[in-house]
Amino acid sequence: MKKPEQQSWYSRWFSGNDLLNGLIVILLVLLIIFLAWQVRFLFEPIRALFTAVGAPIMISGVLYYLLSPIVGLLEKYVHLPRNLSIGVVLIVLLAIIGVAIAAIVMVLRNQVIQFIDNWPNYWKTSEAFINETFASEQFKFIRDYLNHTNSDLNQNVLDWSKKYLTSGVAGISSFASILTSIGVTIVSTPFILYYMLLDGHKFSSFVSSKFPNNSQLSVRYLLTEISKQIAQYIRGQLGVALAVMIMFSIGYTIIGLPYGILLALMAGFFNLIPYVGSIIAQVPVFTVALIAGGPKMLILAIIVLAIEQPIEAHVISPKILGEALSIHPVTVIVVLLSSGHIFGVLGIVLAVPSYAVAKVFVTHIYDWWRANSDLFEVEEVAEK
Numbered sequence: 001m002k003k004p005e006q007q008s009w010y011s012r013w014f015s016g017n018d019l020l021n022g023l024i025v026i027l028l029v030l031l032i033i034f035l036a037w038q039v040r041f042l043f044e045p046i047r048a049l050f051t052a053v054g055a056p057i058m059i060s061g062v063l064y065y066l067l068s069p070i071v072g073l074l075e076k077y078v079h080l081p082r083n084l085s086i087g088v089v090l091i092v093l094l095a096i097i098g099v100a101i102a103a104i105v106m107v108l109r110n111q112v113i114q115f116i117d118n119w120p121n122y123w124k125t126s127e128a129f130i131n132e133t134f135a136s137e138q139f140k141f142i143r144d145y146l147n148h149t150n151s152d153l154n155q156n157v158l159d160w161s162k163k164y165l166t167s168g169v170a171g172i173s174s175f176a177s178i179l180t181s182i183g184v185t186i187v188s189t190p191f192i193l194y195y196m197l198l199d200g201h202k203f204s205s206f207v208s209s210k211f212p213n214n215s216q217l218s219v220r221y222l223l224t225e226i227s228k229q230i231a232q233y234i235r236g237q238l239g240v241a242l243a244v245m246i247m248f249s250i251g252y253t254i255i256g257l258p259y260g261i262l263l264a265l266m267a268g269f270f271n272l273i274p275y276v277g278s279i280i281a282q283v284p285v286f287t288v289a290l291i292a293g294g295p296k297m298l299i300l301a302i303i304v305l306a307i308e309q310p311i312e313a314h315v316i317s318p319k320i321l322g323e324a325l326s327i328h329p330v331t332v333i334v335v336l337l338s339s340g341h342i343f344g345v346l347g348i349v350l351a352v353p354s355y356a357v358a359k360v361f362v363t364h365i366y367d368w369w370r371a372n373s374d375l376f377e378v379e380e381v382a383e384k
Helices: 009-014 018-038 040-078 082-133 137-166 168-208 213-255 260-270 276-320 329-343 345-372 374-383
Strands: none
Touching: 018 040, 040 082, 040 168, 040 213, 082 168, 168 213, 213 260, 213 276, 213 345, 260 276, 329 345
């Protein structure tokens, strides 16, 4: 009779112990992350590559999610070949962008020139208002702080001017590099967008085909859900920003706020940052209203905001964005503050869609683990 093989210490400790195996996997993942951080210089070429092509790819990605449904409709109902549908959409898009830029430039040009002409008067008015407000002895410490800050500001301007003059060649080189990057982005974006629209719908099938047969359906579902989350966020945020821009333009025009169109465009742009952007956008609005029109104009600007906010919060945002992202407002604020502190302005812009993608990914992994792990069997039996 053959004796049963004696289990090794590894088999006795780890065989069948899902919790311990899970902790080991987590430890190994953290170790890999730590080692990758220690050799991060090896990833410098990837960072340089993303810096070079990141902007056109991101812009093309946003436009892809906006234009892909239109291309699909032309292909389905007008029966145009996909490449011809893409060409028609791109031509119409370029025409709309050209007309919009020309109209906006004409409006902004007049308002910017008017603002520059009136700037000395605004400065004197604000200076007189501050002097009258803080003339009493109670505000002496504030006056001293402002005077000290003003002196520091003047000194910083002088230091910056000297530094810029001494490094003028480097500044010109940097400026030329920025112009080159902008030119490359403008030229390359239509080509990248064309091929995204042409083959983008095949991406999930292409990636999933590289996985084992029994996991292809799951991978395809995961990629489709991630794409839906990104599309919902991009279309929703741009739609809400456009609606906010239109509402503020109408409101500021009615109350006669100077530079209303310019401020409305800024409000729409800042509204791309969820929750926080609406608050940031009101700082220049209230400043211009107080300086250019006094307390009466400030009150009118507040009234416009009080009318716009309920419409945006209770009608436009739920209608356009819906509940597809299913992210709690507190979570959004925490994600925005954290990513802004770590990655700056770009982190704030990309925080919410990145979190939505990560949430889909983690949820999918958790569902797979729950379906295949023995840890949940007892709980499910008890519930039954």
